[in-house]
Amino acid sequence: KDGTRLHPLPNKPFHIHLCLTHPDVRRISIERMLMLIGRQKERTFFTVSPGDGYDWCQCERCQALDAVPGVNVTDRYLDFVNEVARAVATEFPDQKILAIAYTEATSTPPARVSPEPNVFVVYCTYAPHTRCHLHDLTCEQNQQARADLEGWLRLCPGQVGVFDYPKCYPLYHDPFNPFRAMKRKLDYYAGKDIRFIGWCVAPRSFLDLFLYVQSKQAWDPQVDVDSLTRSEER
DSSP states (O other): OOOOOOOTTTBTOOBOOTTOHHHHHHEEEEEHHHHHHHTTOOOOEOOOOOOOSOOOOOOHHHHHHHSSSTTTTTTHHHHHHHHHHHHHHOOOOTTTTEEEHHHHHHHSSSSSSEEEEEEEEEOOOOOTTOOOOSSSSGGGGEEEEEEHHHHHHHSSTSSEEEOOOOOGGTEEEEEESHHHHHHHHHHHHHTTTOEEEEEOOOOOOTHHHHHHHHHHHOOOTTTHHHHTTTTGOO
16 A cells, blocks of 8 residues: 555454455465365365455556446456456366455446356445345345345346345344345345355344244245244244
């Protein structure tokens, strides 16, 4: 950044991002990914993910790839992922690479770059584009998230999954679980040919019931959620 190498803070070791256009970073990343896959050939999915912070590289090469330099970095990130994915496809054609669409940095679909055929995009329903977790993606506060997700689905149909956050963080102990919101979400995901879904955290109120219902919905999105929440039906 500004010609100075940034170093992780002791309490935030993942907040500094690598220079994704640096040839050595790409070479080492490819070498290590091929090594990891070679040791775990029985596995299918391997993730190429940035850190969790916002301190993205500000060099000219990186910013030249960005739709909005230093802010919307999806093209920069996906260009890097694609180079790793092409190397993987040559040696391990059955393995897939996961890339995350996460936070305002990479949630928005790229402007110029498309995922390679062996890249699956995991859209994260997270702030700031997803602001409400008590309702589904039709909620006014989630319009940007829905636009993002549908943009990815148009760009690479059959290569999109979701990492959902079924918890309202500002209301961490809210007594009302998002059962119906998650039901509508899963109906939507199934209808859009979303290939897989993961969950990050869960409501603290009625946690076991929530996990039970979500497990049932994951197997069958058309399950009757109301019947699952009645004790006599379980």
